[in-house]
Amino acid sequence: MPSRRRLLATLAAAAGAGGLAGCAGRGGSGFSPGRESDTEWPLPGRGPRARNYAREAVAPRTPPGERWRASTPQSVGRPVVAADTAFVPAKDAVYALRLRDGEERWRGSIAPYGVAVADGVAYATGRGEGVVTAREVDSGEERWRVETPGDFATAPLPAPTGDAVIVGDTEGRVAALEPRTGETRWSFEAFTGVYSLAARDDRVYVGTTGGEAYELHVVEADDDADGDDDVRSVPLWRRKLPGTVRALSASRQSVFAATFGGGVFRLATGPAAGRTEWRAPDAPTVSGALVRAGGLVVAAGSDGVAALRAGDGDGRWRVPGDPTAAASPAVAAGDTLYAGIGGSIRAYALGGGIGVGPYRADAERWRRDVPARGIAVADGALVVVADDLDGDPGVVVLE
Template sequence: MARNRASRRQFLATVLGASAAGLSGCGSDGDATTTPGDAGTETPTDTPTDAPTAATPTDTAEPTDTPTATPTDTPEPTATATPDASSLASWPTVMRNDERWGHHSAAIGPHESVTVDWRTEFDQDAVNATPVLADGTLYIGAGGSGDDDGSFHALNPVTGETKWSKDTTAPVTSAAAVDRGFVYVGTTNGVFYALNTDDGSVFWEWDPGSTEDYTAPAVVDRGVYVGSTSSRFYKFDALDGGLEWDQNTYGAITAPPVYADGTVYATSADHELYAVSASGGLEWTTDLGASANGVAHRDRRLFVTSENNRITQVNVRGSTGWEVSRGDAFAATPAVTENRVFAGTRGGTLFAFDVSDGRELWRVTEPSGGVTAPPVVADGTVYVGARDGTVYAVTADTGDLEWSFATSNNIEEAAPILAGGRVYIGSQDGTLYALSE
């Protein structure tokens, strides 16, 4: 296996920078809010300013010798500034944090009918990756099964303008993760990169010499945790790319791993949910009865989807709390708020369950194609794409449809993110959309 390490100068500079910035914590995304609440946070409003007051016209009087006051300058009205990109809600990794909540209490999304604010089309035919947003920059990979190559891009989230782009020799189909000046992302031909966020230059890369596709990574302290379709679960050193350990499973890992309280959790096509310590020791496994398709963690409970039509709640010791079954397979990582779990099925239904006992609260059957991409929750609304090429927004409390928007092809794997009143989502039509009211 080949690994290209960073230069010593780069490495020392990075260590010093990391020491100054401090280490990132589990589930942290740099937001000002410290305790995310459930859906329905107050929406910030602009503080009104006093507008210039025009003088009231009066009847023209005959001139007199009375001296007149010296006129004063009337201030010109100023245009409202576009919100600075650096103030937008942060989604530095897929599903917002390393626990994969898919829930952001401070993000603001649209609730009425939407139009395209801006769109970016790439050279590749598909955008299957979920975008991430950190420090005022939007990062997105491009490419799909029909593409011979791929690309990775850093964009301005307000205007869609490209900051930098990097061509890759294979499609980029999974989300990246951003941490302390680096963006970590893999390709479908087995190359995993650490790129500088400033310009996209390669800091280090890992090439195992075999074709495998990586999940979105979890980056915690100096560990980069990532699964692959080669049935391997890796931990790399975030600062020099060294392989610290790899855990073998007996099936492909296609969903992003979860990191919580010193343990990493991953689902596998071998039917198992794996719990591995940060040092690489296997703690336990739980058999889900079918290919496990995604996992999220919140409040010491894991929520796992599987191909046998089930969503299962498992505690952090591996014991099952509850499970529910429906008529179709749950295909992706669920979104979890303080009191609800949201998950879609291959048959085209989005469900809401009670987080404590799995009781069904509502279902949405509008999609005419499978809901195989993860949903996300922000500002009291659930947002999700479907294989009918449509993005849906439904009220988190009731499941009522707020709006829908049709792209030109399927949305198969890409989850949306919300910030500044926009929805960002990729489609297999090769386009990244920014939608707003």
């Protein structure tokens, strides 16, 4: 907690800048706690646009208790939650754990990189092997398994239209797989390995290890002579950015891209052909996710958390991190942001606490010593995969 002197100084600075009213509303402190306690988090970014935000979800705003914990091999990706089940991509398998008590429902035989759930099916991409699998959520029965030219550094992405599962491998191949059979509907070859994906409507956004960002337009032509739809992807633009594109988040007019060491970009989409609308060069290097909440874009990593105004990239608030330690992808729910930094989960007020501009008091709501590798918000709780829970890796649910 800040001292009384620090708090008064912050309030005085706010008054001198025109009062606290200046930081309210969208993009400032105009966030409300969530009201729904039965929400899910079915994709690593929660939805295809990869906003990493559940506005309606109840989540811990004060130091939480523990619902349960379970030992699993170390996780290599982010957990997702659907159908009252937490899906954990661990080193040796996908583990499906009952959300109520952590009991194992089934495990899928793949060394996964990531997992995503849509329409009762859990899709997983392989780490160290070129394979994609689809399993029934209820039983774990394998629906199909497809081999690919390369392995993966990003999770599957069920398309917003519901007619494809998009995957991108380390060889640079992006493919849309038919959800029932795994057959390829269309494919596209990027110059370097795929590291991030996002989608909206009939557009797919691709980020690569070589720093390219792409916008693909999925086009369905008239039926051919065999009566089959001819579906293909048309690249609208390619943009070279200064470093691996570690995260993408799609909006209707723009796509936000976080790069390794090069900051965060807002890029125009469609006819504007990837033009830079703004760049925040000093934003933290994110750990695999951008958070878009209200009028904010939040970048979080080992070197701290920065909330930027989505419209122009101006900084709203910032807190330091721990550059010597690992960080997990940040997520947000209601009016709270959660990030694993330096061996602990940290919960921040999305509005940045009390103050104006970067000068804030009470931004941090609570902190818990858990070395989080990934976090999801569901069922009124945080589902956390951690490298060390009393000496072993595993999963803990905090509420």
